[in-house]
Amino acid sequence: MGKKNMSRRGFLGLTAAGAALGVAGLAGCSPAGSEDKPVAKGSDEGSSTYEPGEIAETIDADIVVVGLGMSGLAAAVQAANNGDRVVGIEATNTTGGNGIGVEGIFAVGTQLQKEAGIEVTPVEIIQTEMEEAQMVTNGALWNRFINASGDNVEWLIEQGVKFSGMVDDYLGSGIVSCFHWFEGDVASVGYVPHMTARAEELGVDVRLETSAKQLIMSDGKVAGLFAEDSDGNTLRINAKAVILATGGFAQNQELMEERGWNWDNIVYGGTPGHNGDGLKMAFDVGARSFVNNSTFNSTNICGRGDTFAWKADTFTSVFCGAGMFGTGGAQLWVNEDGERFICEDFAKDNFEMQCVPAMTHRAMYSVFDRAILEAGLAGDPDMLEFVDTDPEDDLCKADTVAELAAYFGVDAAALQASVDRYNELCEKGADADFGKPAEAMVPISTPPFYMAKLNQYFLMSVGGIECDINAQVVDQNKEPIAGLYAVGTDGCMLYRNIYTINVGGTCNGNNVNSGRTAANHAHEYLAS
Structure with missing residues (x-):
């Protein structure tokens, strides 16, 4: 990243799905x-x-x-x-x-x-x-x-x-x-x-x-x-x-x-x-x-950052970085136990909050389906092709939720229960568990299904x-x-x-x- 003297705004790949990042x-x-x-x-x-x-x-x-x-x-x-x-x-x-x-x-x-x-x-x-x-x-x-x-x-x-x-x-x-x-x-x-x-x-x-x-x-x-x-x-x-x-x-x-x-x-x-x-x-x-x-300056990413870095100019960061995952939005977030733990759009008003839950859980995962992916990437054909053909190691694409669980070693029954519960709340139009706004409640129902491990792309301590x-x-x-x-x-x-x-x-x-x-x-x- 340093090789291009890219600004923080540039290498974080801010998108309409994300929020502006403070500087330090x-x-x-x-x-x-x-x-x-x-x-x-x-x-x-x-x-x-x-x-x-x-x-x-x-x-x-x-x-x-x-x-x-x-x-x-x-x-x-x-x-x-x-x-x-x-x-x-x-x-x-x-x-x-x-x-x-x-x-x-x-x-x-x-x-x-x-x-x-x-x-x-x-x-x-x-x-x-x-x-x-x-x-x-x-x-x-x-x-x-x-x-x-x-x-x-x-x-x-x-x-x-x-x-x-x-x-x-x-x-x-x-x-x-x-x-x-x-x-x-x-x-x-x-x-x-x-x-x-x-x-x-x-x-x-x-x-x-x-x-x-x-x-x-x-x-x-x-x-x-x-x-x-x-x-x-x-x-x-x-x-x-x-x-x-x-x-x-x-x-x-x-x-x-x-x-x-x-x-x-x-x-x-x-x-x-x-x-x-x-x-x-x-x-x-x-x-x-x-x-x-x-405090700190950090974002959530999928993978270890290599793709995030070298494809930044082609907006791969929209997928691997904060634009798709960091601020949550329509996805379902679960922890290492396969349990949902938060209102996923919690960081919409403060971009810097997105990594805070990582200090509570051993691991965090974002779960979504094809429809959510396409909406998050605004139908970008190049990005969708990238996800389909050259995914990060920390991203799994599968036909069933059980396959997602197996890939990451998460309890399959617990993950399925979290997805089922989330879909039930989406159908009701009200998040009785964590209070997520109805407009952000999108069911995970259109295969293929995806699960991404969220790592913390850490720029600095403060x-x-x-x-x-x-x-x-x-x-x-x-x-x-x-x-x-x-x-x-x-x-x-x-x-x-x-x-x-x-x-x-x-x-x-x-x-x-x-x-x-x-x-x-x-x-x-x-x-x-």
């Missing part, structure tokens, strides 16, 4: 390492399991930024603008991370909005987000973020970031028109190259293919970190502040399973290097985990390290760890459990805002 950028992280145990904040060595080799280079800096994706670039550029000596390390061979597919950013009160005659009342956004999060999120953080968002966009423009000039509600999915599109409708054109160039212009010491390995602590305060370059040389970077911007833990099996996912069903779709090492480094020095409250309103990492008592910050998707605290997406681009807005916030707070900390 990621940053690079270092390769997975061994499991570390927490150490006392007073330790000068950090994790007891990492043994740094002979120090090949010692670097003195004010601030180290770990990961140069959307948030890391914002942090590095802001810190350099503040006059601080900045080292930016990135484990991969390029900047941008998963942020290359981000289309734009949320903001209120920009000149672009004013020119378009768009007026937005910030309190409407704050109230909506707080209510949908059941008041668990920090309203003060939302307030501060939203009121800074306009300035963030103006600041980005000053740094050289290019916008297309279009401001809307993100493909009709939002409640307000606050989504500012990058030039070329993607960050790989409008944001990443310009912010990278700006960082270098300001003197940021950019180290690509360099992986952070361990924080160095002194008297309970950050004193720098150890890193390794692509040749295996150990670097010691002395700094009073470290900003973690490593992009989350989507490729870390242990943390993903801790969050509740079935690892066997996960198909990772982001850029490489999001192994949770930034989180582990923070946890090693006593940081409080936010993993179990974190949040993982608990932080305060200044992006400072906090300890188990929710007290800040001096000099340690987590930004972007490492430390996002705007959401709990689900990305609400009713206001498009807030996650990427947080990437920039948290990066700037951390850099500015660190600048004050250095002067104290």
Whole structure:
């Protein structure tokens, strides 16, 4: 997917059957390492399991930024603008991370909005987000973020970031028109190259293919970190502040399973290097985990993603991806026991909800018949031919429900009972079991029958390290760890459990805002 720099909108294959997807950028992280145990904040060595080799280079800096994706670039550029000596390390061979597919950013009160005659009342956004999060999120953080968002966009423009000039509600999915599109409708054109160039212009010491390995602590305060370059040389970077911007833990099996996912069903779709090492480094020095409250960007797909990727331009994703399966709709969903468990159109108003049930069940399956398939694919002859002749391994086509059950090892009697019950409710025109709207109740009665295993096409985690309103990492008592910050998707605290997406681009807005916030707070900390 990355080979075409395709936007998130493009490679998810949004269709009329689906809903618009919110955006969020990621940053690079270092390769997975061994499991570390927490150490006392007073330790000068950090994790007891990492043994740094002979120090090949010692670097003195004010601030180290770990990961140069959307948030890391914002942090590095802001810190350099503040006059601080900045080292930016990135484990991969390029900047941008998963942020290359981000289309734009949320903001209120920009000149672009004013020119378009768009007026937005910030309190409407704050109230909506707080209510949908059941008041668990920090309203003060939302307030501060939203009121800074306009300035963030103006600041980005000053740094050289290019916008297309279009401001809307993100493909009709939002409640307000606050989504500012990058030039070329993607960050790989409008944001990443310009912010990278700006960082270098300001003197940021950019180290690509360099992986952070361990924080160095002194008297309970950050004193720098150890890193390794692509040749295996150990670097010691002395700094009073470290900003973690490593992009989350989507490729870390242990943390993903801790969050509740079935690892066997996960198909990772982001850029490489999001192994949770930034989180582990923070946890090693006593940081409080936010993993179990974190959210994510994920869709349901049929199969393991190969067809979904290489046939994206021919709209195979309509079948294998969210358009056909993710938001449920007319299909019947059953779990590993062959039992129906949900109102299948539950995600119609929030696209991001479609994968949530996967954390409750060992496996999820979509069951439908030929009539439902043809309706879902809008009668597309090419797609129907593909399904008939080149199906995914996780898709079964059969003449009977019993054959479907046998293919997936599901109890045949239970599956047949679920189909019979569903058809009975369809005939009555009322879903007495889960309340699905009558117009979405379509009987499964026209052979051939189909059953598709739903895997989770996972792009990113959002949040993982608990932080305060200044992006400072906090300890188990929710007290800040001096000099340690987590930004972007490492430390996002705007959401709990689900990305609400009713206001498009807030996650990427947080990437920039948290990066700037951390850099500015660190600048004050250095002067104290």
